[in-house]
Amino acid sequence: MILYDYPRAPNPMRVNLFINEKKLNIKRVHVDLSKHHNLKPKFLKLNPWGTVPFLRYKNQTICESIAICRFLESKKTTPKLFGSNxxxxxxxxxxxxxxxxxxxxxxxxxxxxxxxxxxxxxxxxxxxxxxxxxxxxxxxxxxxxxxxxxxxxxxxxxxxxxxxxxxxxxxxxxxxxxxxxxxxxxxxxxxxxxxxxxxxxxxxxxxxxxxxxx
Ligand SMILES: N[C@@H](CCC(=O)N[C@@H](CS)C(=O)NCC(=O)O)C(=O)O
CATH class of the missing domain: 1.20.1050.10 (Glutathione S-transferase Yfyf (Class Pi); Chain A, domain 2)
Known part of the structure; x- marks a missing residue:
């Protein structure tokens, strides 16, 4: 599993906080948004939406911060950050x-x-x-x-x-x-x-x- 990340930006920030709460250790690729690396053809081939954060998992691309968090919640169920009843x-x-x-x-x-x-x-x-x-x-x-x-x-x-x-x-x-x-x-x-x-x-x-x- 690899997280494409630029932790200073707000959406990656929320995913990073979530990962820290879950105490998960996830490999990162740093995408420098200040240099528009998200718009490079190599990046757009992996994620045509041109945004971070996104996850690569078993040849799948998972975009959208909350989709990523939900995916991680289902992989590691505690602490339950989306509720438990x-x-x-x-x-x-x-x-x-x-x-x-x-x-x-x-x-x-x-x-x-x-x-x-x-x-x-x-x-x-x-x-x-x-x-x-x-x-x-x-x-x-x-x-x-x-x-x-x-x-x-x-x-x-x-x-x-x-x-x-x-x-x-x-x-x-x-x-x-x-x-x-x-x-x-x-x-x-x-x-x-x-x-x-x-x-x-x-x-x-x-x-x-x-x-x-x-
Ligand atoms: N709805 C998406 C939004 C993702 C998004 O807007 N990410 C920003 C960083 S906070 C981005 O990739 N910006 C690249 C750009 O400005 O082109 C999510 O929740 O992850």
Missing amino acids: PVEIAKIEMYRRKVEFDGLQAVGEAFRNSVDAFKERVFAGPAKILAIPELVKRGKKRSILFFDFLEKNLKKKKYVAGDKFSIADIDAYTVLAFAKWIKIDGCENRKYIKAWAEKLEKRKSFKDYFNLIS
């Missing part, structure tokens, strides 16, 4: 999707539409699609609304989807880290997010990730 599984999925659609996409919208390097390739991968600068403001506004939602949610709960750490926490923390790229500090004036983030940063999986990218 029907209600828990549904709640984790519910919050995880909310985080992905309202948080990750909002920050991504502001980031990708604001960066010069992406002005002709606003979505990840080889397709040429022009950025819309007006979307930067909207993406930032949506990001702030997301952090307000997260703050209210964490006021009532220990973790994003309930009283257990899950993939929803990994995704939400990734949004918090990614938002710094658009100069939004989700912890500012939000004491519940701040306390939750500090708690997560004490986990070995998070410390190992920070060491990997430092």
Whole structure:
């Protein structure tokens, strides 16, 4: 099994945190996104979507961060990061999707539409699609609304989807880290997010990730 990786970027970040939580040892190939190595013909032959992370396993390509995490969850079932009973599984999925659609996409919208390097390739991968600068403001506004939602949610709960750490926490923390790229500090004036983030940063999986990218 080989993970094609660029750990600083948000989607690889969430997969790396997941791998660390599972204590898995996976061989990596570093794909330098800053040098557009994901768009080289050799890369596109393996993964025509032109994105990382992706897994190669027995001549198969598995793209999409959550598909990769689900694959790893089925390979190593503990700790159960997608839940362990029907209600828990549904709640984790519910919050995880909310985080992905309202948080990750909002920050991504502001980031990708604001960066010069992406002005002709606003979505990840080889397709040429022009950025819309007006979307930067909207993406930032949506990001702030997301952090307000997260703050209210964490006021009532220990973790994003309930009283257990899950993939929803990994995704939400990734949004918090990614938002710094658009100069939004989700912890500012939000004491519940701040306390939750500090708690997560004490986990070995998070410390190992920070060491990997430092
Ligand atoms: N939905 C995909 C998104 C993958 C994605 O957008 N990856 C980014 C890095 S965070 C990428 O490969 N960017 C390459 C590019 O900008 O062309 C996932 O969840 O893995």
